[in-house]
Amino acid sequence: MQTSDSIVIIPTYNERENIESIIRAVFNLEKVFHILVIEDGSPDGTAEIVKDLQKEFPERLFMMERRGKLGLGTAYITGFKWALKHDYEYVFEMDADFSHNPSDLPRLYKACYEDGADVAIGSRYVSGVNVVNWPMGRVLMSYFASKYVRTITGIPVHDTTAGFKCYRRQVLETIDLDAIRFKGYAFQIEMKFTAFKYGFHITEVPVIFINRELGTSKMDSSIFGEAVFGVIKLKLSSLFCKYPQKK
Template sequence: MGTNDSIVIIPTYNEKENIENIIRAVFSLEKQFDILIIEDNSPDGTAGIIRQMQQEFPDRLFMIERKGKLGLGTAYIAGFKWAIEQKYEFIFEMDADFSHNPNDLPRLYEKCAKEGYDAAIGSRYISGVNVVNWPMGRVLMSYFASKYVHIITGIPIHDTTAGFMCYRREVLETINLDKIRFKGYAFQIEMKFTAYKCGFKIAEVPVIFVNRRLGTSKMNSSIFGEAFFGVIQLKLFSLHHKYPQKKQA
């Protein structure tokens, strides 16, 4: 780790249209964030663009290259483990396609660094439905998916499927990352649920989610299927599982 206390993890697969712009947008912020790209062997040349940019930002831009598409969850877990080893204090999840606005990163950071929360969610649903350019069917599916998770698990979070997050390192060190089971959409639910069961304080920060303008969405119906049944599995597992608890100060 350099002098920065924060790192943004961005998984990529075929993001050549977006990757340079998202990196420059993050690096242009007044608050400094490092970036770790988890690159899943994109055939469109995404990795080559990142390598070129690493020459420009050798101390702030890092990349883990994998052999193929291994799932969103495994990408983030690989990134979490790397960031923990490097002793970053605040570890972020963010998409490459500008659906998450880089300008919101400092707001998530402040929730944890200044207001004392253990995790902060960039929430689409805490103040209404803040989604732009999604088909109505997808908006409804996502919104009611979060409601469904809330009803089944009891977790007090409006946007349980959000992929825009800040975690304190302690959260990721406490959760047994090797025991996180889901790889797709349900990964985000499982991480939030586990953090909540471990006793960590989670905040939601209202953000506006904008559907990607460039590149191709990775969402499909099987991802929603995993989430639907995965939530029931999470709840049943939690009934007889003892979660490690946050250390008291």
């Protein structure tokens, strides 16, 4: 049996064009990672592809199927709980569409395992603007959204909306996962903010974000509305919360 201290959580909805390639890319890395797919009832047959691959990788590839598109945040929370139950020490978030390069997973792992970070973020903006094939309007919206979040919350992070991350187990054990309120992409902001408030060490690892080539983006305008107004609520509610500091 191949063992690993690391699990990569990949939420999927209609990713049949990408899912096999992304799984094989992760499993071809020198460092051994396991994968947990959170599958939200894709009508395009994504789950069937994963099930076929599980026959080839029975000890490394896992899947949880849900009955519909329940939101990115709930997918990751479900995955975090599964990872903690199965004793993984390092838990990763990664998209299925190759916007996050699997080759960067060992760099995020090193930032936590060797360099002492509690949360390692694959950052598009820590060393300039490293985004490929996005329309300029979307690049600007994403970049200034991160600036806005940093200004409101005080998080010392350049890419506050990044979804490519590694958590140490202790971070996920400390945060009350059931109290995380955001379901969409603002979930990424809330998790970083909460980890920061608890005193965990967050570091950014520069990566190049490449817009998907296959499949359809799940982004829409409501995502940005949730982030803009949600960040204000997040900051205000934090004024009345106690965050015991990491020892």
